[in-house]
Amino acid sequence: MHDLNSSNVSLDYPFSLELLPKKAYMVGGAVRDALLCRDAKFRVSTRKYLDLDFVLPCDAVKVARKIAKHYKAGFVLLDPQREIARVVFPQATVDFAQQSGESIETDLHRRDFTVNAIAYNPHTQEIIDPLQGYADLERRMMRMISPANLKDDPLRLMRAYRQAAQLGFTIETDTQTAIRSLASHITEVAAERVRVEINYLLLSSHSTPWITRAWEDNLLAPFFQFATSESFAKLTAVDDWAVKLGENWQQLGVKLQEYVRDSVKTTWLSIAKLACLVNPDPEVAEIELQKLTYSRAEIKGVTTALKLLPQLKLSQMSLREQYFFFQEAGFVFPATAVLAVVHDILVEAIAPLIDRYLNPDDLVSHPTPLLSGKELIIALEIPASPLLGKLLMEIAVAQVEGKISTPGEAIAFARQLFEG
Ligand SMILES: Nc1ccn([C@@H]2O[C@H](COP(=O)(O)OP(=O)(O)OP(=O)(O)O)[C@@H](O)[C@H]2O)c(=O)n1
Numbered sequence: 001m002h003d004l005n006s007s008n009v010s011l012d013y014p015f016s017l018e019l020l021p022k023k024a025y026m027v028g029g030a031v032r033d034a035l036l037c038r039d040a041k042f043r044v045s046t047r048k049y050l051d052l053d054f055v056l057p058c059d060a061v062k063v064a065r066k067i068a069k070h071y072k073a074g075f076v077l078l079d080p081q082r083e084i085a086r087v088v089f090p091q092a093t094v095d096f097a098q099q100s101g102e103s104i105e106t107d108l109h110r111r112d113f114t115v116n117a118i119a120y121n122p123h124t125q126e127i128i129d130p131l132q133g134y135a136d137l138e139r140r141m142m143r144m145i146s147p148a149n150l151k152d153d154p155l156r157l158m159r160a161y162r163q164a165a166q167l168g169f170t171i172e173t174d175t176q177t178a179i180r181s182l183a184s185h186i187t188e189v190a191a192e193r194v195r196v197e198i199n200y201l202l203l204s205s206h207s208t209p210w211i212t213r214a215w216e217d218n219l220l221a222p223f224f225q226f227a228t229s230e231s232f233a234k235l236t237a238v239d240d241w242a243v244k245l246g247e248n249w250q251q252l253g254v255k256l257q258e259y260v261r262d263s264v265k266t267t268w269l270s271i272a273k274l275a276c277l278v279n280p281d282p283e284v285a286e287i288e289l290q291k292l293t294y295s296r297a298e299i300k301g302v303t304t305a306l307k308l309l310p311q312l313k314l315s316q317m318s319l320r321e322q323y324f325f326f327q328e329a330g331f332v333f334p335a336t337a338v339l340a341v342v343h344d345i346l347v348e349a350i351a352p353l354i355d356r357y358l359n360p361d362d363l364v365s366h367p368t369p370l371l372s373g374k375e376l377i378i379a380l381e382i383p384a385s386p387l388l389g390k391l392l393m394e395i396a397v398a399q400v401e402g403k404i405s406t407p408g409e410a411i412a413f414a415r416q417l418f419e420g
């Protein structure tokens, strides 16, 4: 039998196994990945942060509580009814769940895919694999346990594509057929859970063919009603251009990989991709993304990029226009730049803007105010009002245009505007 210990794979548990009852099983992704890891060529992603799942025949919450207490780790009661609790260590999250059904085999039969339905007893090193998940791991295949299980939790329909993408697997033919026929059930799933899967599928270029297939199999149409096959083709263009721009402007490449929202893994590159899938009208896009429970920062990212795109399509921008462009773009600039080239705007046309953005001393993209609002109030003896904001803005523009460069000149310039 396949033995996790017969290999050079070491499973580092974040707690002592002595605290775990004799009849406890590790299940899910951790077992799957550990078995895959035995053969380095299967290894797709190395994980720093562990996510472990244990199934216990009884007292799951009690055991979790005890372990959390022992290590002063975080404790979250996820589901008191079904007895699921989470213990959060600095380098790992461990879920403890009450076994579903009268045996571990029954529990495994209720899961999503065979490769995720392998249990491992860390005390005895016994592997329980009633659905031949190991054989599917060797074939590198996502195979459903049954269509009924997919229907029980239709998010599993999307998990097939996400995990195939992450693991470099294929989806077995009957499974794919079942997914297609059950696709309409995806709308029964909480939007938040769908969003998490979408985000994983937007995260890397490996996933692009898989999100495209998920769309072709009708899993995404309810969420991106305006998307077409061209929209999905653009995702590949985003991946390719991100690499090309990153070669030319390394810092831009780095920024595109930065997270907008860490816990659920949205990068600026994902923002550019989302902008390809939603309606190009920012107001409509906003509604689509709200329904998918994207955060305000994520929605702002997409709508800002969409709003700025038409400006980049125009020829030469004046310094004044560039100043306002950067004011609006802010952090969203890298995503906007990628979106622009994907929409056939020439790299040469936006290169000067990229150079400005990456130069911290550039006044157009990173203005350093000559005067504060307070200083202007004192100098001109005017009250705080919207006019003040306008004057400060005109000072900034005049500075960008090289008309003024000292606080004194700024005051004189503002006085002239104010009095004239
Ligand atoms: N909708 C779901 C979610 C999870 N599971 C089961 O619960 C396990 C753990 O779930 P999760 O941590 O979400 O996924 P993993 O498969 O572990 O994948 P990863 O953590 O790598 O994303 C899965 O392997 C699977 O057995 C399931 O059957 N149906």
Ligand SMILES: [Mg+2]
Pocket: 028, 029, 030, 051, 052, 053
């Ligand atoms: Mg997991």
